Amino acid sequence: MKPFYKKITPFFFSFNFIKIIILFFFALYFSAFSMNHKQSENQVIEFDVLLRDKNSYKTIVKKTEMINLISRHSFHGKYFKIVEDKSDEAISFQHKSKVLIQKAATVYYHLNKSREFWINDMKSSFALHHPTITVRLEIKNKFNDLGQFSHDSLSPQYNNALSIPAGQGPDWLPKDERRVWGNEIWFRPKKMVPMIIPSEQNPLTQMLSSLKKPLMNFSLNKFIIDVMTNLKDKKNISQMSRNSFLNFVSLYALIEFSLLASKKSDFLFIDKTFYLDAAFIPEIIYHEYAHIVLSDYLELSHSTPVNEGMADYFAAVQSKLRKVYQSIKGFSNAAAKDTQASKPYHHWDESNENATSDFTLSVLWNIRHILGERESDILVYHARKYLRTKSAHINDHLLRALLQSCQDKCQNPFRDKLKMYESFSEKGF
Amino acid sequence: MTKILVLILMTLLLLTESQASKSAFTYQPMTTSSQLMNISAKILFNNKEASSHFLSKNDIQLAKKWATNISIPSENELDELMNLFLEKVLEDFNDSFIKCDVKFIHFFINEAKERNLAHSYTELRSLVHYLRFKNNIDDILYRAIERYLEMNEHFKYAQKIKVKKSSNQFIKRLKKQNIKIKDIFSIFQSNNICFFENYETMLNRLHSKKYQKKSFLNKLFQYAFSQKEISRDIFHKLMTLNKIQNLKQKQQRHIRINQYLETLSGVKDLYSKNNEDMNQETTYPNEIILSQERISRREYLYRKFTINQIIILSHLLLDTSKRINAKNSQLVWTYANNENDIYIFSPMEQYRASIKLLRKEIAEVRRSQLFRYTSFQYEDIVSAAFETGVIKAHEIDYIIKFKHYWQPQKSPGEAYLNLALTLTGNAVFFLPPPWNTIGALGLIWGEIIFKKKKKVSKPEDNENVII
Numbered sequence: 001m002k003p004f005y006k007k008i009t010p011f012f013f014s015f016n017f018i019k020i021i022i023l024f025f026f027a028l029y030f031s032a033f034s035m036n037h038k039q040s041e042n043q044v045i046e047f048d049v050l051l052r053d054k055n056s057y058k059t060i061v062k063k064t065e066m067i068n069l070i071s072r073h074s075f076h077g078k079y080f081k082i083v084e085d086k087s088d089e090a091i092s093f094q095h096k097s098k099v100l101i102q103k104a105a106t107v108y109y110h111l112n113k114s115r116e117f118w119i120n121d122m123k124s125s126f127a128l129h130h131p132t133i134t135v136r137l138e139i140k141n142k143f144n145d146l147g148q149f150s151h152d153s154l155s156p157q158y159n160n161a162l163s164i165p166a167g168q169g170p171d172w173l174p175k176d177e178r179r180v181w182g183n184e185i186w187f188r189p190k191k192m193v194p195m196i197i198p199s200e201q202n203p204l205t206q207m208l209s210s211l212k213k214p215l216m217n218f219s220l221n222k223f224i225i226d227v228m229t230n231l232k233d234k235k236n237i238s239q240m241s242r243n244s245f246l247n248f249v250s251l252y253a254l255i256e257f258s259l260l261a262s263k264k265s266d267f268l269f270i271d272k273t274f275y276l277d278a279a280f281i282p283e284i285i286y287h288e289y290a291h292i293v294l295s296d297y298l299e300l301s302h303s304t305p306v307n308e309g310m311a312d313y314f315a316a317v318q319s320k321l322r323k324v325y326q327s328i329k330g331f332s333n334a335a336a337k338d339t340q341a342s343k344p345y346h347h348w349d350e351s352n353e354n355a356t357s358d359f360t361l362s363v364l365w366n367i368r369h370i371l372g373e374r375e376s377d378i379l380v381y382h383a384r385k386y387l388r389t390k391s392a393h394i395n396d397h398l399l400r401a402l403l404q405s406c407q408d409k410c411q412n413p414f415r416d417k418l419k420m421y422e423s424f425s426e427k428g429f
Numbered sequence: 430m431t432k433i434l435v436l437i438l439m440t441l442l443l444l445t446e447s448q449a450s451k452s453a454f455t456y457q458p459m460t461t462s463s464q465l466m467n468i469s470a471k472i473l474f475n476n477k478e479a480s481s482h483f484l485s486k487n488d489i490q491l492a493k494k495w496a497t498n499i500s501i502p503s504e505n506e507l508d509e510l511m512n513l514f515l516e517k518v519l520e521d522f523n524d525s526f527i528k529c530d531v532k533f534i535h536f537f538i539n540e541a542k543e544r545n546l547a548h549s550y551t552e553l554r555s556l557v558h559y560l561r562f563k564n565n566i567d568d569i570l571y572r573a574i575e576r577y578l579e580m581n582e583h584f585k586y587a588q589k590i591k592v593k594k595s596s597n598q599f600i601k602r603l604k605k606q607n608i609k610i611k612d613i614f615s616i617f618q619s620n621n622i623c624f625f626e627n628y629e630t631m632l633n634r635l636h637s638k639k640y641q642k643k644s645f646l647n648k649l650f651q652y653a654f655s656q657k658e659i660s661r662d663i664f665h666k667l668m669t670l671n672k673i674q675n676l677k678q679k680q681q682r683h684i685r686i687n688q689y690l691e692t693l694s695g696v697k698d699l700y701s702k703n704n705e706d707m708n709q710e711t712t713y714p715n716e717i718i719l720s721q722e723r724i725s726r727r728e729y730l731y732r733k734f735t736i737n738q739i740i741i742l743s744h745l746l747l748d749t750s751k752r753i754n755a756k757n758s759q760l761v762w763t764y765a766n767n768e769n770d771i772y773i774f775s776p777m778e779q780y781r782a783s784i785k786l787l788r789k790e791i792a793e794v795r796r797s798q799l800f801r802y803t804s805f806q807y808e809d810i811v812s813a814a815f816e817t818g819v820i821k822a823h824e825i826d827y828i829i830k831f832k833h834y835w836q837p838q839k840s841p842g843e844a845y846l847n848l849a850l851t852l853t854g855n856a857v858f859f860l861p862p863p864w865n866t867i868g869a870l871g872l873i874w875g876e877i878i879f880k881k882k883k884k885v886s887k888p889e890d891n892e893n894v895i896i
């Protein structure tokens with residue numbers, strides 16, 4: 001009789017046993033994999049995002065969930081796709097540049113937040129049904145309405161952000177070569193640009209310049225009086241006159257030296273370089289998305305004081321701060337816009353060159369003080385129906401649109417319009 | 430010195446106010462025709478006066494007490510009863526041939542008795558308080574009814590007065606001052622029903638204040654009665670009134686109920702689609718503008734202006750509001766070759782043009798025949814517009830400011846500050862150095878601290894507008 005081990009050994013070395021073993025390990029591997037996969041499907045995707053600290057200008061970096069994502073590997077969401085430069089592929093979570101990932105996360109987070117504002121607060125059906133918006137980061141090309149991107153070497157753009165209208169290539173191009181694009185938001189890369197500092201503009205130089213003449217006149221007059229006194233008394237030039245002369249000369253030298261030194265201290269008051277990494281500024285993100293949402297009536301053709309002012313307004317509403325686009329160290333040293341700017345109307349405010357001033361923003365913001373926040377937001381949003389980008393002047397079209405909007409939306413139209421007239425009058429219209 | 434100056438100022442003020450009050454009112458003769466427009470209790474309902482100046486807390490308590498004593502269980506039923514009561518009074522008054530205040534009070538008292546609402550003077554007063562408390566009537570009617578009820582009560586309990594023979598001295602005085610009894614008391618001969626109207630006419634005929642004094646009037650009434658110019662009943666009433674009224678009260682001219690009802694039915698909420706609920710936002714119509722007589726802006730309007738005048742005044746603001754709300758407005762130059770050059774106004778130009786046109790139209794209305802002997806201010810226009818329903822209560826505060834376009838106003842604080850700075854600035858000149866320098870620096874500092882830093886924008890600074 002064979003021992004037991006001799007009986008079972010052939011089984012272990014048989015092919016069937018080996019098959020069983022292989023199948024077992026295979027099953028083990030797949031079950032483990034599927035468990036992992038399930039876990040990763042439920043896992044919240046979070047990234048570091050740059051935010052303004054609650055109701056302040058300070059910024060913080062906070063780990064925040066990326067909502068509404070379609071892909072679990074890239075910034076491709078239901079409503080926004082964040083891409084790099086001219087690519088059509090969303091930026092991967094595994095991208096080699098951590099800064100770019102943070103930028104993409106920041107833009108993605110704020111855009112989704114802004115979308116919720118437009119849908120929940122403003123009840124914008126245009127925002128609700130808008131197809132996915134491609135958001136380009138680090139893009140330097142100028143916009144071209146025939147081919148979307150101008151040539152790479154043609155005037156690269158920095159320190160800016162813009163919204164571009166949907167379009168397609170010309171009809172004479174074959175269909176497969178004809179590029180089609182939707183409304184997009186482009187964020188330019190940051191670049192340190194040297195500032196052209198106008199001479200004698202810093203406050204110290206200005207103060208010294210204004211003091212120079214009266215001080216010199218005072219000293220000179222004293223010297224002349226002393227000399228004339230000596231001459232009158234028929235005395236030789238006295239010690240007092242010599243002292244006066246020395247005082248005059250030394251004062252002159254001191255003032256000139258101080259003026260020269262003050263010009264070198266421009267750096268204390270004015271930045272030497274200008275830079276703006278627009279994708280990291282939350283209000284700029286809100287501003288650009290506002291352009292898209294308002295584009296059902298205010299087409300995205302060019303910047304005008306009215307459409308820029310309206311976008312600034314909604315950026316300020318969402319940021320809940322008095323000054324928008326406040327600088328962030330390392331990302332922006334651009335000047336902020338003040339919602340309560342007190343500058344009165346000047347006809348130059350109608351010029352497209354002044355489209356980025358804060359005058360229109362202050363006009364719209366004043367309405368909040370007189371009608372209330374919610375009513376004002378509804379009124380300004382509704383006013384876009386009476387505006388077109390091509391024919392929108394502040395003095396005429398914007399005011400008329402706001403008044404017409406009040407006629408439609410205000411509870412007491414005549415009274416509220418009278419309040420608005422008073423407000424416009426204070427702004428210098 | 431200052432006391433004398435203050436005294437002189439106060440005297441001047443009093444004089445001007447009394448002159449104003451006299452000249453403000455034109456006595457409206459009572460109408461004998463049944464031309465009173467169809468007036469219902471609904472029009473009497475107060476939806477203009479936010480609060481009452483004359484109804485005290487005590488009066489309200491009396492009114493509530495009276496309401497509980499009336500055997501009507503629910504408040505709604507009582508309100509309905511009040512409406513019916515007023516309707517009947519108005520109907521009777523409307524049907525009456527002679528419409529004077531006595532008649533109205535007579536119908537009021539009779540109806541209250543028939544409906545068992547009030548039998549005594551106290552109950553009648555409580556009834557009137559209740560009507561005012563529930564806003565069935567406004568302050569103007571409330572005040573008038575209260576006054577006549579009180580006088581009626583005095584007449585009831587007037588004691589028989591001994592008739593004294595007039596002295597020769599008094600008769601000589603009358604002859605010397607050319608006071609003819611027949612002319613003064615003739616009004617009582619022609620119509621002896623409308624006592625209160627006739628009384629005021631009689632007082633008007635005695636122009637001078639010295640003839641309205643109690644002692645003089647006593648003798649005058651005695652003499653008139655002895656000469657049979659007035660009946661015994663009228664004599665007693667006149668003597669009673671003379672006793673209870675002081676000189677100031679004699680000089681007051683009251684709004685006639687008939688005049689008031691007639692004007693009310695012609696103008697109230699004429700341009701308002703449906704009666705608005707009383708809006709508490711403004712006390713503008715209820716502001717007392719003649720403090721001596723405690724006359725509100727609203728009462729002043731009804732006293733001074735006729736139906737047509739109120740309508741014309743309210744039209745000024747009606748047209749202005751239409752222009753402000755217009756879709757657009759434009760300026761058109763038509764050349765000799767019939768070409769048109771059109772300038773379209775911006776919204777602010779349209780607004781300013783509307784207000785400037787209002788000012789122009791005010792001047793035109795002032796020159797018109799209808800207002801030849803009646804002056805008016807911008808505040809009267811606003812009152813008229815509010816009364817006719819052209820403007821609503823919450824719009825008044827902004828419409829009042831239209832006036833600032835041609836009469837810019839400074840706040841009292843600003844005015845005092847300017848005065849102080851001007852006086853100090855002048856005084857600094859006379860100070861010896863170095864105090865004048867210190868004073869000048871102090872003035873500069875004061876101006877920087879206290880004067881408004883905000884620059885006031887003017888339309889003239891805007892190169893993009895023409896108005």
